Amino acid sequence: MSNFRELLTNARAQINEVEPAALQAKWDSEWVLLDVREPEEAAQGTIPGSILLPRGNLELQVETVIPDKATPILVYCTAGVRSCFAALTLGQLGYTNVTSLSGGFEAWKDQGGTWQVPKRLDDTQRRRYHRHLLLPEVGEEGQRRLLDSRVLLLGAGGLGSPIALYLAAAGVGTLGILDMDEVDLSNLQRQIIHTTDSVGMRKVDSARATVRALNPDVNVATYDVHLDTTNTASIIAEYDLVVDGTDNFATRYVINDAAIHANIPVVHGSIYRFEGQVTVFAPPQGPCYRCFQPTPPPIEFAPSCSQAGVFGVLPGIIGSLQATEVLKLLLGIGETLVGRLLTYDALTQTLNTYRLKRDPQCPSCGTQSTNLSDQHTIQAV
Ligand SMILES: [Zn+2]
Numbered sequence: 001m002s003n004f005r006e007l008l009t010n011a012r013a014q015i016n017e018v019e020p021a022a023l024q025a026k027w028d029s030e031w032v033l034l035d036v037r038e039p040e041e042a043a044q045g046t047i048p049g050s051i052l053l054p055r056g057n058l059e060l061q062v063e064t065v066i067p068d069k070a071t072p073i074l075v076y077c078t079a080g081v082r083s084c085f086a087a088l089t090l091g092q093l094g095y096t097n098v099t100s101l102s103g104g105f106e107a108w109k110d111q112g113g114t115w116q117v118p119k120r121l122d123d124t125q126r127r128r129y130h131r132h133l134l135l136p137e138v139g140e141e142g143q144r145r146l147l148d149s150r151v152l153l154l155g156a157g158g159l160g161s162p163i164a165l166y167l168a169a170a171g172v173g174t175l176g177i178l179d180m181d182e183v184d185l186s187n188l189q190r191q192i193i194h195t196t197d198s199v200g201m202r203k204v205d206s207a208r209a210t211v212r213a214l215n216p217d218v219n220v221a222t223y224d225v226h227l228d229t230t231n232t233a234s235i236i237a238e239y240d241l242v243v244d245g246t247d248n249f250a251t252r253y254v255i256n257d258a259a260i261h262a263n264i265p266v267v268h269g270s271i272y273r274f275e276g277q278v279t280v281f282a283p284p285q286g287p288c289y290r291c292f293q294p295t296p297p298p299i300e301f302a303p304s305c306s307q308a309g310v311f312g313v314l315p316g317i318i319g320s321l322q323a324t325e326v327l328k329l330l331l332g333i334g335e336t337l338v339g340r341l342l343t344y345d346a347l348t349q350t351l352n353t354y355r356l357k358r359d360p361q362c363p364s365c366g367t368q369s370t371n372l373s374d375q376h377t378i379q380a381v
Contacts, residue, residue: 008084015087016099017080020111023101032066034075036086037105039141041078045115047108052141053332055082058089061332067285068263069094076101076108119144125217129171137333143171147217149330150174152239154227154255156207157181158315159245159269159322161193166323167243168211168218172330175211176239178223179203190312227251232258243267243326245319249296256281256289257364265329265338269322274311274346276318279337279356280325283365286339291359291366314346 002010033050035042042052053065055077066073073095077083080103087100101108109115121129121140125147132138138146149172153160156179167175181203183194198206204222211220223235236242236258244255244266252268259266265282268289281288321342328334341354360366 008081011084011088015084015091017084017087017102018074018099019102020108020113023074023113028072031072031074034062034066034073034086035105036075036077036082039139042141043118043120045105045109045117047076047105048114048116050076052145055086057332058086059093062090062093062095063285064282064329064336064338065332066095067282070096072097072099074099074101076104078104079106080104125171128215128217132170138331142331142333146171146327146330147173149241150176150239151326151330152176152178152236152242153245154178154242154251155245155247156191156193156203157187157245157247158190158271158310159319160207161191162316162319163243163245163323163326164193164207164211165214166320167326168215170323170327171215171217172326173217174219174221174239176221176223176235177204177207177211178225178227178235179207180224180226190310190315192316227254229254233261236262236264239264241265241267241326241329243269243322245269245322247271249293252289252293253296260288260365267322267325267329267337269318271310271314271318273308274314275344276314276346277341277343278318278321278325279341280329282336282338283358287356287358288362288365290364291362292341292356294359294362311346314344317344317346 033047035046035050035052036055038054051065053061075083075086083100087098090098129143132143133140151167151172153163156177183198183201183203183206185199193210194206202224204224208220208222211218232254241264242255242259260283265280267280269278325337328336339356341356343352
């Protein structure tokens with residue numbers, strides 16, 4: 001029967017370790033710094049740029065936080081013990097380039113490594129986000145992470161309204177809102193971010209005004225443009241995640257290919273009359289939009305809301321489910337809809353989830369697709 005020392009010795013024999021002194025000499029800017037301490041420890045001081053993922057949540061969440069298993073990872077804790085076991089676990093999960101910081105954060109600090117005390121919430125923020133702070137899954141660390149997050153919302157319409165409102169209320173610090181339409185009276189049956197007074201305004205301006213009134217912590221960037229192959233990559237590059245509230249097939253393919261290239265997830269939602277669906281596209285953990293919908297349906301099978309009608313509350317439900325996925329992804333909590341499709345039927349009040357598979361032949365995310373993304377080729381359909 002092994003005791004703790006034997007376990008630690010065994011772990012050490014199977015992983016790479018580096019001393020802080022040696023580390024500073026061969027610093028690799030590609031390294032992802034993974035802090036496996038508890039939030040209370042990280043609040044006392046951390047290496048700048050670290051991702052906090054407590055040891056107890058590692059197995060469950062690391063594949064969402066660091067999807068690419070070839071990523072060079074430097075894992076650390078307080079004294080270099082937990083990080084040994086974390087490095088061992090990462091190796092067992094298939095991560096191929098993991099190094100543990102010997103002596104941990106304390107040794108790093110003692111040997112003159114750069115560190116900082118993370119920003120704390122001010123009193124107003126502590127009141128505003130109090131109900132989040134009560135949740136161990138969010139807490140102050142999670143709330144700070146939301147405040148530092150950057151989300152691009154496509155469409156300020158039926159889906160975009162609840163998405164923008166809930167993300168703003170939750171304190172997502174930067175919200176990009178893209179739409180190139182103006183508010184019409186017929187939008188107000190479901191697009192609750194706009195009001196009767198905003199009829200005739202540009203949707204991005206109306207949405208920004210509502211978001212800013214709700215939460216001045218949120219910086220809003222607006223894009224009153226049509227997304228195409230010339231502007232998508234540069235817009236997406238500014239963000240951690242894209243949430244899709246569009247109803248346009250061509251745009252979805254453009255976004256898909258650019259998001260794969262930028263290695264950021266897309267939270268997808270769509271609605272039709274009384275039915276809606278939500279999923280998260282985040283290859284290689286799950287399929288991309290092209291795996292799911294290789295070609296756009298014929299136009300007669302894909303009427304828009306303005307042609308087919310939509311039950312006004314439906315986008316409220318689907319958009320709220322999308323906002324839920326965005327917040328989970330940003331916080332690294334729970335089981336996301338990567339690789340699963342959630343469907344909702346308002347008439348029967350039925351929710352179902354289905355497994356979605358990647359297509360190995362997918363021209364965007366499949367094994368044959370390397371050249372496509374390397375060449376920045378974005379295929380508009
Ligand atoms: Zn794909």
